[in-house]
Amino acid sequence: MILNEEQQLIKDMAHRLAEGEIRPIAAEIDKSHQFPMGTVKRMAELGLFGLTVPEKYEGSGGDYVSYALVMEELSRVSAAHGAILAAHNSLCEGTLLHAATEWQKNKYLPDLASGRKLGGFCLTEAGAGSDAAAQTVEAVLKGDKYILNGSKVFITNGEYAETFIVIAMTDKSKGLKGTAAFIVEKSFPGFQVGQSEDKMGICASSTTEIIFKDCEVPAKNLLGKEGEGFKIAMITLDTGRIGVAAQAVGIAQGALDAAVEYAKERKQFGKPISANQGIQWMLADMAVRTEAARALTLQVCAYKQAGKRINKESAMAKLYASEAAMWVSTKAVQIHGGIGYTRSYPVERFMRDAKITEIYEGTSEVQRMIIAASLLS
Numbered sequence: 001m002i003l004n005e006e007q008q009l010i011k012d013m014a015h016r017l018a019e020g021e022i023r024p025i026a027a028e029i030d031k032s033h034q035f036p037m038g039t040v041k042r043m044a045e046l047g048l049f050g051l052t053v054p055e056k057y058e059g060s061g062g063d064y065v066s067y068a069l070v071m072e073e074l075s076r077v078s079a080a081h082g083a084i085l086a087a088h089n090s091l092c093e094g095t096l097l098h099a100a101t102e103w104q105k106n107k108y109l110p111d112l113a114s115g116r117k118l119g120g121f122c123l124t125e126a127g128a129g130s131d132a133a134a135q136t137v138e139a140v141l142k143g144d145k146y147i148l149n150g151s152k153v154f155i156t157n158g159e160y161a162e163t164f165i166v167i168a169m170t171d172k173s174k175g176l177k178g179t180a181a182f183i184v185e186k187s188f189p190g191f192q193v194g195q196s197e198d199k200m201g202i203c204a205s206s207t208t209e210i211i212f213k214d215c216e217v218p219a220k221n222l223l224g225k226e227g228e229g230f231k232i233a234m235i236t237l238d239t240g241r242i243g244v245a246a247q248a249v250g251i252a253q254g255a256l257d258a259a260v261e262y263a264k265e266r267k268q269f270g271k272p273i274s275a276n277q278g279i280q281w282m283l284a285d286m287a288v289r290t291e292a293a294r295a296l297t298l299q300v301c302a303y304k305q306a307g308k309r310i311n312k313e314s315a316m317a318k319l320y321a322s323e324a325a326m327w328v329s330t331k332a333v334q335i336h337g338g339i340g341y342t343r344s345y346p347v348e349r350f351m352r353d354a355k356i357t358e359i360y361e362g363t364s365e366v367q368r369m370i371i372a373a374s375l376l377s
Contacts, residue, residue: 001298003065010066013046014073018081026078029204030349035160036204040084043074044115049088053097057109064239064301068246072294075250076257079353080204082250086243087156088112092119095165095236099181099223108163108183120161121240122152122184122210123233130366132167132230133175137212139168139182144219146170146182148212151194154360158208159193162186166212167233170226179229183221190215201352238311239304240361241318245297248318248325248357252290255325255332255350259283262336262345279335286328293321312374319367322357329354 003011022039029036043049051067053059067089075082093112096105111117128134137150148168155164164184171178184191194209224232260283263274273279296317303310329351333340340347358364 001065001295003069007063007066007069010051010062011069011073014048014070017042017046018073018077022074022081023077026080027343027346027349029078029080031203031343033198033203035206036078036081036084037160039081040118041115043081043085048085049115049118050093050109050113051089053093053109053113057105057113059109059113064242064304065298068242068249068297068301071243071246072250072253072297075247075353076254078204079247079251079350079356080202082243082247083156083202083205083356084118086240086247087121088119088161090240090243091121091156091236092161092163092165094239095121095181095223095232096183098235098239099228099232100183104183104221104223112163117163118157118161120155120157120164120210121236122155122164122166124152124154125150126153130363132179132233135167135169135179137166137168138172139170139180139217141170141219146180146217146219146222148182148184148190148215148217150212152210154197155208155210157206158210159196159206164210165223165236166210166217167229170229174227176230177227179233180226181223181229181232182217183223184215184217188216199356201349201354201356237361238314241314241367242297242300242304242310244357244361245293245300245314245317245321248321248354249290249294249297251350251354251357252286252293252321252325252328255329255347255354256283256286256290258345258347258350259286259332259335266336273335282331282335286331289324289328293317293324296320312371315362315367315370315374318357318361319364319371322354323364325354325357326351 047060050059051062055061139146139148166182166184170180190213192211194211197207266273300313300317332347
């Protein structure tokens with residue numbers, strides 16, 4: 001895809017940030033599980049937390065191609081940074097952009113788009129992952145407030161976000177048609193951050209439980225109407241999968257770059273291992289899968305920007321890109337040999353980080369269900 005001038009400028013800016021400020025700390029924050037507050041603030045200063053938000057809400061007013069390019073550049077050196085950005089941009093702001101009233105947008109988007117506040121998205125529960133109808137967090141209207149009780153798990157940015165989108169049940173007898181979406185602030189009475197997860201990958205991102213104990217949410221913070229929560233969440237996830245796909249492309253590109261560099265430097269039997277046809281073919285296949293994943297991702301960005309429905313297309317991009325990232329990063333470890341299994345080189349981190357892209361925002365199996373349902377409808 002040929003980028004326009006603005007897209008190229010944004011990509012170049014993200015590349016400089018990634019190489020100059022994120023790459024030097026990527027290995028250490030992965031090891032220490034330290035949330036990268038310093039570079040997160042830099043991302044905010046550069047306008048990356050409001051990439052697709054209109055300028056009237058203090059956003060950058062950019063397009064989805066630009067968003068994907070930024071996600072790729074950051075994830076190429078640190079997938080944790082990509083996860084932080086995606087949860088904020090795709091899930092929290094994305095929900096507000098398509099479901100909020102003008103009052104709600106004016107109240108919440110400026111702080112989020114400017115990066116003054118970080119956003120999160122609460123859908124998954126311990127007993128409700130792919131089966132969203134099994135949710136148990138309950139919202140009961142009492143006067144001018146909803147009272148929320150229950151807990152959500154695996155919430156990205158959980159410890160540091162201040163504004164959350166929460167999906168809860170208002171009428172359990174109606175199943176998915178009994179759900180609603182709410183804007184919930186960390187400062188609301190009854191809101192608690194629970195335990196942090198000790199994860200295999202994206203270790204520098206914050207992933208926590210969120211607990212609601214008689215949490216008081218103003219009725220005016222209801223998004224849409226009661227009964228529309230699941231629908232709102234699914235529209236959000238269609239767009240959210242763009243972010244995951246772009247993150248996966250970045251991981252694949254980072255792994256490929258590392259493998260190419262190592263293959264040219266590592267010598268065995270008196271010559272670089274890149275001289276071996278077996279290594280060459282491996283690198284070629286890695287490059288093809290990475291480019292194909294990138295093409296699918298940018299294509300769905302163009303569809304989204306044009307206002308087209310992207311349910312099937314975003315599922316395809318997320319499915320292919322995530323599986324490509326897993327495959328490419330695994331081959332990168334193989335090319336590195338024994339040293340690739342240690343933390344001396346970044347490829348083992350890429351492989352650990354790649355795995356989550358096959359799981360969150362819908363597993364690969366769920367993506368195949370979505371694609372098949374679209375084909376058979």
